[in-house]
Amino acid sequence: MTPVVRVAPARWRETCAAAIADGGRLCGLFADGSGPTGALGAAVAAPDGDRLLLTEPRGGIVDSVVELAPAVGWDEREAHDVHGVRFVGHVPLRPLVDHPSPVDAWAARVAGRDVHQVAVGPIHAGVIESGHFRFHVVGERILHLDVRLFYKRRGIEAAAVGRPAADAARLAGGACGACTVANGVAAALAVEQARGLEPDAELRRARVVLIELERLYNHLNDVGAVCAGVGFAPGASLYAVLKERVHRLCARIAGHRFLFGAVAVGGGTVAVDAATARAARAEVDAIVAEHRAAWRELRFTPSLRERLVGVGVADRDAVERLGGVGPAARAAGVARDARGDSPRLAYGGFRPILVPGGAGDVAARVEQRAREVEQTAGLLAALLDGRLGPGAATPTAVGSGIGLARVEGPRGETVCAVRLAGDRIARLWLRTGSYANWQLLAHAAIGELLPEFPLINKSFELCYACVDR
Amino acid sequence: MSATIAAAAVVQLAGAVALAPLIPGAVRAVERRLQGLRGPSPLQPYRELRRLWRRSGVAPVPRTAVYAVAPPLAAAATLAAALLVPVGAVAPDWGLGGDALLLVGLLALGRAALALAAWDTGSGFALMGAARDLAFAPYLEALLLAVVAIAAVGAGTTDLGEIAAATAERPLLSAPEQWLAALAFALVAVAESGRRPYDNPDTHLELTMIHEGPLLEYAGRELALLQWTAAVRQWVAIVLGVALFAPVGGPWAGRVAALAGLVAVAVVALAVSETAQAKMRLLRVPRWVGAGVAVCAVAVVLRAIGGAP
Numbered sequence: 101m102t103p104v105v106r107v108a109p110a111r112w113r114e115t116c117a118a119a120i121a122d123g124g125r126l127c128g129l130f131a132d133g134s135g136p137t138g139a140l141g142a143a144v145a146a147p148d149g150d151r152l153l154l155t156e157p158r159g160g161i162v163d164s165v166v167e168l169a170p171a172v173g174w175d176e177r178e179a180h181d182v183h184g185v186r187f188v189g190h191v192p193l194r195p196l197v198d199h200p201s202p203v204d205a206w207a208a209r210v211a212g213r214d215v216h217q218v219a220v221g222p223i224h225a226g227v228i229e230s231g232h233f234r235f236h237v238v239g240e241r242i243l244h245l246d247v248r249l250f251y252k253r254r255g256i257e258a259a260a261v262g263r264p265a266a267d268a269a270r271l272a273g274g275a276c277g278a279c280t281v282a283n284g285v286a287a288a289l290a291v292e293q294a295r296g297l298e299p300d301a302e303l304r305r306a307r308v309v310l311i312e313l314e315r316l317y318n319h320l321n322d323v324g325a326v327c328a329g330v331g332f333a334p335g336a337s338l339y340a341v342l343k344e345r346v347h348r349l350c351a352r353i354a355g356h357r358f359l360f361g362a363v364a365v366g367g368g369t370v371a372v373d374a375a376t377a378r379a380a381r382a383e384v385d386a387i388v389a390e391h392r393a394a395w396r397e398l399r400f401t402p403s404l405r406e407r408l409v410g411v412g413v414a415d416r417d418a419v420e421r422l423g424g425v426g427p428a429a430r431a432a433g434v435a436r437d438a439r440g441d442s443p444r445l446a447y448g449g450f451r452p453i454l455v456p457g458g459a460g461d462v463a464a465r466v467e468q469r470a471r472e473v474e475q476t477a478g479l480l481a482a483l484l485d486g487r488l489g490p491g492a493a494t495p496t497a498v499g500s501g502i503g504l505a506r507v508e509g510p511r512g513e514t515v516c517a518v519r520l521a522g523d524r525i526a527r528l529w530l531r532t533g534s535y536a537n538w539q540l541l542a543h544a545a546i547g548e549l550l551p552e553f554p555l556i557n558k559s560f561e562l563c564y565a566c567v568d569r
Numbered sequence: 570m571s572a573t574i575a576a577a578a579v580v581q582l583a584g585a586v587a588l589a590p591l592i593p594g595a596v597r598a599v600e601r602r603l604q605g606l607r608g609p610s611p612l613q614p615y616r617e618l619r620r621l622w623r624r625s626g627v628a629p630v631p632r633t634a635v636y637a638v639a640p641p642l643a644a645a646a647t648l649a650a651a652l653l654v655p656v657g658a659v660a661p662d663w664g665l666g667g668d669a670l671l672l673v674g675l676l677a678l679g680r681a682a683l684a685l686a687a688w689d690t691g692s693g694f695a696l697m698g699a700a701r702d703l704a705f706a707p708y709l710e711a712l713l714l715a716v717v718a719i720a721a722v723g724a725g726t727t728d729l730g731e732i733a734a735a736t737a738e739r740p741l742l743s744a745p746e747q748w749l750a751a752l753a754f755a756l757v758a759v760a761e762s763g764r765r766p767y768d769n770p771d772t773h774l775e776l777t778m779i780h781e782g783p784l785l786e787y788a789g790r791e792l793a794l795l796q797w798t799a800a801v802r803q804w805v806a807i808v809l810g811v812a813l814f815a816p817v818g819g820p821w822a823g824r825v826a827a828l829a830g831l832v833a834v835a836v837v838a839l840a841v842s843e844t845a846q847a848k849m850r851l852l853r854v855p856r857w858v859g860a861g862v863a864v865c866a867v868a869v870v871l872r873a874i875g876g877a878p
Contacts, residue, residue, distance in 0.1 A: 226773035
């Protein structure tokens with residue numbers, strides 16, 4: 101049961117500050133409704149459980165909390181652009197979703213001798229999603245990076261308003277192909293909470309299997325992507341094969357290579373008999389055995405190591421300040437993993453693993469993923485030990501109509517908040533790990549050479565579609 | 570003898586004009602096999618050239634004559650360089666002379682033409698690639714000159730034909746300094762042909778490009794010409810290496826057959842080395858070239874100890 105704390109608008113900043121002082125973390129901020137009547141919500145992950153702070157700013161004006169938590173800088177900018185909320189103290193409040201044409205209107209001013217700008221995208225030379233990167237450089241050295249995304253915003257959150265609550269998982273799952281399960285489960289959990297439903301053990305296990313399968317193919321893909329980024333073809337080929345094997349396994353278990361449509365609100369859609377589950381477990385074991393051998397090869401390839409170590413550092417301080425999540429945060433030594441506090445999923449006794457040293461560079465992020473592949477395989481082996489799913493969510497309390505959930509996806513935690521009006525969605529808010537980490541990526545690029553950026557970018561492997569929701 | 574010279578001229582022309590695109594095609598085909606992929610046919614570069622040749626071009630605005638002149642100039646300079654390199658230790662006289670320094674100059678001219686074209690368009694990616702190319706050019710050209718100088722000292726002349734003739738006569742297990750120079754030359758050859766670990770010819774990441782950067786502003790026939798030029802550079806690098814350092818004697822036909830075999834060996838070696846290592850960091854390139862300089866220094870010392878042949 102997520103406590104909802106209603107806050108007087110005048111005490112908004114103070115309440116957020118107190119939540120942070122108590123060891124909580126602001127993991128997203130969103131506007132609910134536009135104009136003078138709109139509300140503002142903030143998701144807080146605190147040691148004693150998650151909660152949702154809600155306020156109703158008078159006339160759509162509220163104190164900014166960006167200085168308390170730079171992590172919500174993008175959230176405030178988005179709430180301003182899309183919902184017209186005005187944040188006092190967020191100066192300059194640069195447009196994020198809106199795309200004004202003068203560069204100075206949305207990018208930081210960088211002045212000085214020999215400073216020039218390099219503009220990359222939104223159309224790239226390869227098949228890459230739409231994103232514009234504005235590098236401020238001296239020679240090859242990056243001084244500052246402004247990222248402009250939101251080119252293909254689909255309005256999923258707006259489209260959700262008025263739809264039946266049961267559609268929430270499908271809508272959220274459609275935000276992104278690579279973390280459709282994490283997003284879908286987050287939305288399903290949020291809606292179930294809003295309705296007072298509690299998933300049973302079967303459903304928890306089935307959902308964790310799906311989440312971990314998704315993580316497995318993503319992590320394998322991301323290790324291969326870094327190899328491709330430095331032109332190391334054998335690594336890219338090996339991991340492409342392993343990833344493909346996980347896709348085929350997904351198709352056997354859930355009927356879809358990317359696990360689309362495998363998550364539903366209030367129950368499971370995946371049912372696997374014991375024989376299939378054991379076969380799947382054997383396949384996961386085989387894949388991870390090959391991964392282990394391939395990873396050992398990669399670790400001892402000097403030309404590859406030389407490219408990765410010390411490049412694109414997002415250290416502990418930066419992660420804490422900018423609200424980094426997922427493997428990028430753990431690679432910097434921050435033990436932040438929503439699986440550790442997911443009481444409504446089958447993650448009993450979960451402990452995040454951290455790479456030794458926590459350097460937060462490209463090498464650490466790749467190694468973090470390589471290690472998490474083994475951890476994920478362990479989780480899957482324990483869960484695929486017999487019949488699986490479908491399970492159901494059963495009523496345990498009277499729902500408050502408001503729900504919040506955090507689910508650890510491949511790139512970090514997805515936070516989803518839902519407000520229901522009867523059986524229909526009044527507000528669906530989705531904030532993915534990619535959304536949280538874009539600011540961290542821009543930070544990690546500072547001081548590096550331009551040709552290193554594609555590699556740093558791949559080591560985060562952030563998703564544009566998750567932002568263009 | 571004149572028949573041999575005419576045949577050598579035919580080999581030079583056929584090699585540079587017709588066979589050069591086979592080199593990147595074959596390297597890619599072998600690489601893909603090594604990586605467990607099926608990959609395109611070795612003839613793929615020809616198909617790409619045909620496709621580009623049929624396409625209408627687009628050109629950036631504004632631009633000057635520099636942009637239009639660069640592709641034919643780069644192509645002509647590279648073709649002239651190809652005609653300077655002896656095949657089977659026979660150098661037909663194309664009216665260019667046969668000096669090794671001229672060859673280095675022609676390669677530099679091709680590079681300069683493309684760099685100027687990049688400046689002409691003012692495109693960020695083209696300029697970035699050209700700037701990197703020019704930044705590393707002094708190192709690479711110095712190393713190439715050092716290598717050529719060691720070969721020239723061995724033969725007592727800077728004339729490529731005479732160097733090749735002297736090399737062909739040399740016993741296999743002699744002149745260790747020449748073998749060291751050949752090792753250093755391999756580093757230059759990889760860089761001059763724009764291959765890993767110096768550059769990545771397969772990349773689509775604009776920010777990492779060196780040789781590909783200036784090409785981004787070209788399309789259609791001009792791009793076809795430049796891609797062909799890049800292939801000829803690889804041909805020149807390999808054939809020059811054979812001419813300078815491969816002690817293959819015997820009748821001319823046998824030497825040309827050996828040349829074909831050595832080109833094939835170079836193709837496989839390139840494919841293996843590209844598969845076995847990642848592209849290096851940009852600022853490691855001078856250090857990499859420095860390794861070549863160190864090898865050359867050892868060669869000079871060996872030569873001094875060994876005395877005159």
